[in-house]
Ligand SMILES: Nc1ncnc2c1ncn2[C@@H]1O[C@H](COP(=O)(O)OP(=O)(O)O)[C@@H](O)[C@H]1O
């Protein structure tokens with residue numbers, strides 16, 4: 001992975017005066033209100049805050065799935081709003097690994113095939129895809145479930161498949177929006193064990209959670225309220 005992970009401490013994410021306003025007919029919702037912060041390479045950050053405080057909106061912008069209404073977002077030295085669609089799609093696929101609360105696995109598709117998908121989009125040859133998917137599933141403790149379908153797996157196992165999928169393109173940053181929200185705490189802790197292991201290898205990890213025991217396992221906690229940053233410790 002080498003040069004994917006330059007010196008720890010370098011800036012990975014720089015957000016300046018970021019706002020997001022959703023406009024729906026006459027209704028305007030200010031989901032993010034002039035927020036600024038930075039995240040260094042190798043940090044392990046929790047984002048907390050009440051429902052509706054803007055956590056998912058922020059994650060979508062950090063993951064280049066959505067754009068801010070105003071302000072700047074610099075990811076790994078690149079000014080995101082200046083990029084063309086093709087470059088953005090490439091960043092989404094190669095630089096960022098997403099993990100969602102609802103797993104978002106394809107139902108009639110094996111664990112192995114689910115993990116190969118991002119690599120298919122990237123044009124990686126089949127034998128390489130399968131080899132790497134097997135390695136990633138082994139890394140998350142599912143080396144014996146390669147052929148299982150999502151409905152044969154527990155919630156925690158499904159989330160581990162989703163993590164293996166997020167890792168398949170060796171992203172420098174992992175964004176997880178309430179990844180343990182649907183899981184009992186023992187399985188939530190297993191997911192955090194995997195994130196901790198990845199963080200020790202140099203991955204930058206950002207986890208949205210409303211559970212204190214999850215946030216306690218991160219090195220930094222950013223708290224949002226009404227679209228503003230209310231705490232950073
Ligand atoms: N696509 C959307 N269109 C309109 N309003 C939205 C949309 N997504 C989120 N919002 C609103 O923006 C605010 C922040 O939402 P969200 O970022 O999902 O918060 P959280 O993830 O912290 O619960 C809420 O008031 C929500 O209703």
Ligand SMILES: [Mg+2]
Nearest residue numbers: 055056057177
């Ligand atoms: Mg949310």
